[in-house]
Amino acid sequence: MAIQHVDLLTIGAGGGAYPAAFRLAQAGRSVIMVDPKGAMSGNCLYEGCVPSKAIRETAEIYQSQQRLAGHGLAGAISIDFTKITMHKDAVQARRYEQHAAELAAARNIKLIQGTARLLGLHEVAVNTTDGEQRFHCAQIIIASGSDVFIPPIPGAELCLTSHDLYKPDSVLKTLPERLIVIGGGYIGLETATFFAALGTRVTLLQKGEQLLSGMDPGMVTLLTPLLDPAIRIRTGVDVTAVTLTPEGGRRVHYTRAEETDTLDGDVVLMAVGRRPVIPVGTTEIGIAVTEKGIDVGPSLQTVHPHIYACGDVNGRVPLFHAAVRQSMVAAHNILGGNIPLDYADFNHVPTTVFTLPAAAYVGLTPALAEAQGIKLQTGRYDFAEDSRAQILERMEGGIQLFFAADSLRLLGGWVVGIDAGQLIGQIGTAAAHGLTAYDLARFADQHPMSAEGIGKAARSLF
Ligand SMILES: Cc1cc2nc3c(=O)[nH]c(=O)nc-3n(C[C@H](O)[C@H](O)[C@H](O)COP(=O)(O)OP(=O)(O)OC[C@H]3O[C@@H](n4cnc5c(N)ncnc54)[C@H](O)[C@@H]3O)c2cc1C
Numbered sequence: 001m002a003i004q005h006v007d008l009l010t011i012g013a014g015g016g017a018y019p020a021a022f023r024l025a026q027a028g029r030s031v032i033m034v035d036p037k038g039a040m041s042g043n044c045l046y047e048g049c050v051p052s053k054a055i056r057e058t059a060e061i062y063q064s065q066q067r068l069a070g071h072g073l074a075g076a077i078s079i080d081f082t083k084i085t086m087h088k089d090a091v092q093a094r095r096y097e098q099h100a101a102e103l104a105a106a107r108n109i110k111l112i113q114g115t116a117r118l119l120g121l122h123e124v125a126v127n128t129t130d131g132e133q134r135f136h137c138a139q140i141i142i143a144s145g146s147d148v149f150i151p152p153i154p155g156a157e158l159c160l161t162s163h164d165l166y167k168p169d170s171v172l173k174t175l176p177e178r179l180i181v182i183g184g185g186y187i188g189l190e191t192a193t194f195f196a197a198l199g200t201r202v203t204l205l206q207k208g209e210q211l212l213s214g215m216d217p218g219m220v221t222l223l224t225p226l227l228d229p230a231i232r233i234r235t236g237v238d239v240t241a242v243t244l245t246p247e248g249g250r251r252v253h254y255t256r257a258e259e260t261d262t263l264d265g266d267v268v269l270m271a272v273g274r275r276p277v278i279p280v281g282t283t284e285i286g287i288a289v290t291e292k293g294i295d296v297g298p299s300l301q302t303v304h305p306h307i308y309a310c311g312d313v314n315g316r317v318p319l320f321h322a323a324v325r326q327s328m329v330a331a332h333n334i335l336g337g338n339i340p341l342d343y344a345d346f347n348h349v350p351t352t353v354f355t356l357p358a359a360a361y362v363g364l365t366p367a368l369a370e371a372q373g374i375k376l377q378t379g380r381y382d383f384a385e386d387s388r389a390q391i392l393e394r395m396e397g398g399i400q401l402f403f404a405a406d407s408l409r410l411l412g413g414w415v416v417g418i419d420a421g422q423l424i425g426q427i428g429t430a431a432a433h434g435l436t437a438y439d440l441a442r443f444a445d446q447h448p449m450s451a452e453g454i455g456k457a458a459r460s461l462f
């Protein structure tokens with residue numbers, strides 16, 4: 001079999017892969033991307049960020065209308081869930097077209113629909129429907145992402161996953177009356193709030209005592225009481241089995257505080273985490289893999305300097321924008337001859353839980369600071385006093401900024417409530433660039449926008 005030479009081969013064509021692929025192709029290198037989807041964008045567009053937020057934004061607009069019903073926007077809006085999912089599908093199709101056009105316009109770069117496996121330090125085999133192709137690659141980026149984790153619970157196959165819910169032409173075409181969500185992380189909690197907002201009766205079962213385990217308990221405590229009280233949240237639950245009811249519904253069996261109980265629903269969403277997808281051959285060529293993923297540092301290089309691992313596959317910060325930045329770092333380091341000249345900053349990645357309402361954080365937050373013995377001064381701003389929040393009847397939550405107690409340098413922050421996902425980017429930019437409370441206090445942001453709360457939170461220290 002003929003072996004083709006290529007400068008860069010990416011395993012996957014999602015956010016961890018294509019930014020580097022385009023950068024290197026622009027620089028004149030020959031690039032092959034391999035992905036079984038045969039399209040760019042990975043799981044973010046196929047079953048993640050974009051489709052889930054297409055459903056979210058519709059649900060939020062519906063909630064906003066209800067909130068303003070007594071303020072001049074009276075009248076019932078009807079929900080057509082099938083059309084909502086058709087809109088989601090249309091957004092996905094539009095973005096796939098856009099990416100296909102970008103690819104068609106690019107030189108030096110080709111996407112092969114197939115599955116890659118590593119044969120050696122520079123050798124990759126690609127399985128396609130037309131057979132196998134082999135490549136000798138000067139550089140390799142492993143960006144094979146992550147996939148839904150299905151726990152070994154009897155009857156787990158009766159549950160839907162985020163893949164079923166958000167993929168193009170999703171499995172769920174009508175709004176379920178009763179939804180049971182197993183898992184109170186990003187996917188479980190976000191999805192619970194979207195469906196509750198649209199009128200589904202939702203029960204969420206979380207294994208541990210805290211929702212959004214791993215996040216700062218202070219932020220979670222602020223968010224939890226703001227969630228729709230119609231969502232029944234049960235923590236400390238151990239799901240033991242899922243069975244069918246005589247009517248064809250789903251029955252979840254669980255134990256809680258040593259009591260056993262069952263719960264019936266029409267649909268059960270299993271959302272207890274994701275696992276990295278490790279290409280065949282990875283460990284065989286000496287690359288270390290932990291439960292979180294491929295072990296890499298901020299240069300994104302594996303133990304072999306010409307093999308990089310970017311995005312969810314390394315488990316460092318499994319978010320789309322983090323994957324994109326990591327991909328660019330890998331590109332820069334490849335252009336630097338595999339001598340690192342760029343490093344990813346894993347500590348300043350803005351993170352939003354797009355629940356209704358949302359909660360977002362960046363950098364150092366109090367629980368982490370306490371664990372590290374770092375003293376903080378906190379600047380606060382309450383949305384109850386915010387003009388935009390009052391106009392929209394969204395006065396719940398607020399902004400907290402965390403400054404180093406001695407220098408007043410911004411180390412982190414969180415936002416719970418209105419515009420959280422927008423505001424956290426601005427706070428993250430300020431923290432990443434070493435701004436202080438003085439800098440933020442002196443900058444008068446626009447009125448009447450929620451962003452003026454960032455300066456006001458800083459000014460609360462003076
Ligand atoms: C429901 C849901 C909602 C989400 N919402 C958000 C959000 O709002 N914001 C956010 O930032 N992140 C969100 N995420 C996370 C985000 O989708 C991921 O962080 C992002 O997709 C990671 O990009 P990646 O390139 O590392 O991996 P992926 O997007 O997973 O892409 C990896 C690609 O590699 C391919 N592949 C796997 N194995 C091979 C192989 N052997 N050969 C060739 N190709 C292979 C896969 O088919 C896949 O297309 C969400 C995820 C989910 C599931």
Ligand SMILES: NC(=O)c1ccc[n+]([C@@H]2O[C@H](COP(=O)([O-])OP(=O)(O)OC[C@H]3O[C@@H](n4cnc5c(N)ncnc54)[C@H](O)[C@@H]3O)[C@@H](O)[C@H]2O)c1
Pocket residue numbers: 151182183184185186187188190205206207208211212213237238239271272273274317318319352353354
């Ligand atoms: N807004 C965003 O950026 C966004 C949105 C969705 C997904 N994501 C990405 O997708 C990843 C996966 O999301 P996820 O929600 O599946 O995982 P997750 O790790 O965020 O949460 C899983 C939750 O399930 C709980 N759990 C585990 N086993 C359980 C069991 N047997 N019964 C009940 N609860 C159990 C855990 O305690 C945890 O709270 C996230 O880590 C994130 O990287 C990001």
